[in-house]
Amino acid sequence: MAVPEPFTGTTVTSPVRHHILSVLVENKAGVLARIAGLFARRGFNIYSLAVAPADDSQRFSRITIVVDAQSAPLEQIRGQLNKLINVVDIKDLAPREALERELLLATVSVDETTRPAVLEAVAQANASIVDVNEGAVTLMLAGTPTACDALERRLEGFTHVELHRTGRVALPRLSAVPTKN
Amino acid sequence: MQLTGAQALIKSLEQMGVDTIFGLPGGAILPVYDPLIDSSIRHILVRHEQGAGHMAEGYALATGRPGVAMVTSGPGATNIVTPIANAHMDSTPLVVITGQVPTANIGTDAFQECDITGITMGITKHNFLVTSADEIPRAVAAAFYIATTGRPGPVLIDVPKDVTQATMQWWWPETVEEYDLPGYHPQSSIDDAGAAAAAELIAQAQRPVLYVGGGVLKSRASAQLLAFAERTQIPVVTTLMARGAFPDSHPLHLGMPGMHGMYSAVTAMQQSDLLITLGARFDDRVTGKLDGFAPNAKIIHVDIDSAEFNKIRRADVALRGQIDEALTAIDAKVINVGDYAGWWREIKGWQEKHPLAYDPQEENVALRPQAIIEAIATRSAPGTIVTSGVGQHQMWAAQHWKYEEPGTWINSGGAGTMGFGVPAAVGAKVGRPDRTVWCIDGDGCFQMTAQELVTARAEGIPIKVAILNNAYLGMVRQWQEMFYDERYSEVYLSPDLPDYVKWAEAMGCVGLRARTMDEAIAAIDQANQINDVPVVIDFRTDASEKVFPMVPSGATNDEIVVHPSQRGN
Incomplete structure (x- = not known):
């Protein structure tokens, strides 16, 4: 069941105006430190960050950065990032233009009385159970940030053991023409 | 192989x-x-x-x-x-x-x-x-x-x-x-539409100023700047990093803007309706309190680094590229310029009312540092390269020496690194052995890196160092006098400890001392005649001397404080 995506640029867990930068970098030692250091010294806030190889050659990596666009003008963030020699390309996506997805993994304690409710939450969120034992289940949701927010909120009523989210990755929507890339 | x-x-x-x-x-x-x-x-x-x-x-x-x-x-x-x-x-x-x-x-x-x-x-x-x-x-x-x-x-x-x-x-x-630099693309070409938009703003302006920064020197655009300024008759200011990019003797030049800038340069920028910004970055030492900086000015911003655009001040036209190419492109589009006669009348008024000023040198008082700098300037070969440390002496050297060509003023602008002057002079002399190189230094700065005079003597690099010895960390002293109720905290250094003449001699240099103007002139002339070893002159200067004009920290440029002799003008 698809959850409508917000068009305001805000979600429950990120109540600031965010923007997504998809940054292609050379896969060299220290590149992530260069980017993190730049954000730190310029006072730009990172909301989430996901890094993975961008191609089979291992020459490039893709870093998806969700930035707090209120901490600094996006133009400044882009401009300063672009000055890093190892940054090859920057695409920026406004939330309304982006198809965003995120992975949530959570292990929840269950007993006879709570198990049905947890399973119901999993079913309603289109999440899946990936591991179980007598006292706990581990569930997974790959979905929109909003869907992950909703599931996280719902799980607050249960005894969490652990909940991890990956931070989002994004691509331009096929139905939208990006304003800048 | x-x-x-x-x-x-x-x-x-x-x-x-x-x-x-x-x-x-x-x-x-x-x-x-x-x-x-x-x-x-x-x-x-x-x-x-x-x-x-x-x-x-x-x-x-x-x-x-x-x-x-x-x-x-x-x-x-x-x-x-x-x-x-x-x-x-x-x-x-x-x-x-x-x-x-x-x-x-x-x-x-x-x-x-x-x-x-x-x-x-x-x-x-x-x-x-x-x-x-x-x-x-x-x-x-x-x-x-x-x-x-x-x-x-x-x-x-x-x-x-x-x-x-x-x-x-x-x-x-x-x-x-x-x-193997897939992410580095320094090449640039000037956007034609941007140049046309810049020309349009210039055509509309009544009170334009060419705000010239260090980028003009970096892109070797002085000739294009001179041609453009002379054709348009637009007044020019050169920042601390751009001294020498436009001749100080030129009538279109108002001098240096900023915290210790010329009154006319600072005020022309404040009153301007268009700042043609060339390789400058709206540094806080130039803008003063940003909210009050050049409130009615539109901005043309030319820079090779597009991250400078809209970083501090929003640009009406931003043009990425080399300054020389940008100026040529804009020049080709500028057909009509306004009549700046009224604008120049106002500027001339400011220049007459508030020229660069200091109290005259009198007999039997400590040396005026400004007079020393002017004496060195007039008694040294044309094209002499000047380096400095950071502080009062740096500001006086930027104000009172007249720079006529690029590469003759070398200082630490953005970082403000005390001790820059002596080693920078050594490097400048190695690169330009044909030029006389003077380091105008303070006593505080000199003590930070003076050991490089040993290098200079050992390697045969005959630089000349003028220590404006006021026995204080002078710029900090000035702030404590003006803004901390004359409560002087950890700024006194002593004029005699170290003994600069003995120290210079111990490093294999000629060491000289001057307490009067006559001694100063004799020492300067002697230094200019020595071309085999470095020379250090210990000029005993007046510690109460302050750098004016001054825009106090946190004030707008409209609140510029002029020399006491001009207050009430």
Whole structure:
């Protein structure tokens, strides 16, 4: 069941105006430190960050950065990032233009009385159970940030053991023409 | 041809046309110092690694070619961090080579190990840790390419000892493609529509000002600037980093803007309706309180670094590219300019009311530092290069010396690095041995890096140093006098400790002292006649002298404080 995506640029867990930068970098030692250091010294806030190889050659990596666009003008963030020699390309996506997805993994304690409710939450969120034992289940949701927010909120009523989210990755929507890339 | 990594490193520097390295050897860089013996490259052995970095900066700023410094790992590398930061702030092209502990020892807290690429990440344009000898030629070629193109800056190459000891088959990257820099595209071309939009704003302006920054020197655009200014008759201001980009003697020149700028330059910017900003970055020392800066001015912003656009002040027209090309493009589009007669009448009024001023030198009182600078300026050869440290003496040297050509004023602008002057003068003299080089220094600054006069004497580099000795950290003293109720805290240095004449003599220099104007003139003339060894003159100056005009920190430029003799004008 698809959850409508917000068009305001805000979600429950990120109540600031965010923007997504998809940054292609050379896969060299220290590149992530260069980017993190730049954000730190310029006072730009990172909301989430996901890094993975961008191609089979291992020459490039893709870093998806969700930035707090209120901490600094996006133009400044882009401009300063672009000055890093190892940054090859920057695409920026406004939330309304982006198809965003995120992975949530959570292990929840269950007993006879709570198990049905947890399973119901999993079913309603289109999440899946990936591991179980007598006292706990581990569930997974790959979905929109909003869907992950909703599931996280719902799980607050249960005894969490652990909940991890990956931070989002994004691509331009096929139905939208990006304003800048 | 089989070479060691060390031989390849020196050969790569030779390939880049390097004629001078400023450096100091140590354990991790030892292998590289061996092939240096057989190289055509001159090595200047400094007494402290900070000196090597500032010398390389002075060399770069005097010649327009990148400065090269080489030091060892650990403390050798950290000692050159200040010059790297300084070069980063002032966009000076440097290539700094640091030794590193052997690759296998990296990360083990080995002797003289430090993560210099990590430390300098935020203060270099780029840095490299070279992990194989084969990569040395590429790293060197790429470092020079990055340091000198686009917005120039410092590049550091960290070379582990096992890499310089290993052997490699010599090769050389002949094309930029072989530098393997897929993310670096310094080439630019001026946007035609942008140039037309700039011309349109110029055509509409009634009170334009050419706001000239250091980028004009970096892109060697002085000739285009002169032609454009003369054709349009638009007044020119040159920032601290741009002194010399436009002749001080030219009637269109209002001088330096900013915290200690000329009243007419500061006020013309405040009252302007269009700032044609060329390679300048709206530094806080120029704008004063930003909210009140040039409130009615539209902005044309030309810069090679597009990240400067809208960083501090929103631009109405932003044009990325080299300043010379941009000026040519705009010049071609500007057909009509306004009638600036009224604007110039106002400016002339400010110039007459508030010229640069200081109390006249009287008999039997301590020397006026401004009078000393003017005396050196008038009694030294045309084209003399001036370097300075940071503080009052720097501001007076920027105000009272008349700069007529690019590369004659060398100082630490963005970083404000005390102690810059002496080593920068050494580097400038190495790069331009045909020029007289004077360092206008303060007594506080001199004490920070004076040991490089030993280098200067040993290497036969005859610079001249004028210490404006007021026995104080003068700029801090001035702030304490004006803004801290004359509560002087930790600013007194003593005029006699150290004894600057004896110190100069101990370093193999000629040491002179002047307490009166007659002695000062005699000492200056004597210094200008000495061309084999460095000269140091200890000028005893008045500690109560302050730099005016002054825009107090946090005030708008409208609140500029003029010299006491002009208050009420």
